[in-house]
Amino acid sequence: MSERRAELAPVVEAAQRVAGLLAARGRGDRDGAAALMAGFADDRELAGGALLVAELCLGQLGAERGEEVGESVRRLCVDMEAALG
Numbered sequence: 001m002s003e004r005r006a007e008l009a010p011v012v013e014a015a016q017r018v019a020g021l022l023a024a025r026g027r028g029d030r031d032g033a034a035a036l037m038a039g040f041a042d043d044r045e046l047a048g049g050a051l052l053v054a055e056l057c058l059g060q061l062g063a064e065r066g067e068e069v070g071e072s073v074r075r076l077c078v079d080m081e082a083a084l085g
Helices: 003-026 030-038 043-065 069-083
Strands: none
Touching: 003 030, 003 043, 043 069
């Protein structure tokens, strides 16, 4: 395994578990989501995985809409603010 791959493997694994957590929440599987959440060694592992998922999702969204990632982030921030009411 290359040095770069060895560095990234834990982050990618955490991101895959974050994606599973999101899928469980999306289908209303509270027990599954709780089990996946409990499987993270610490907050740093969860945050690293979540950040990678967010970066990839925003990149894909931007590519689909033909906009820069910054514009996708701006839209997301507006949506989050609107959710507050």
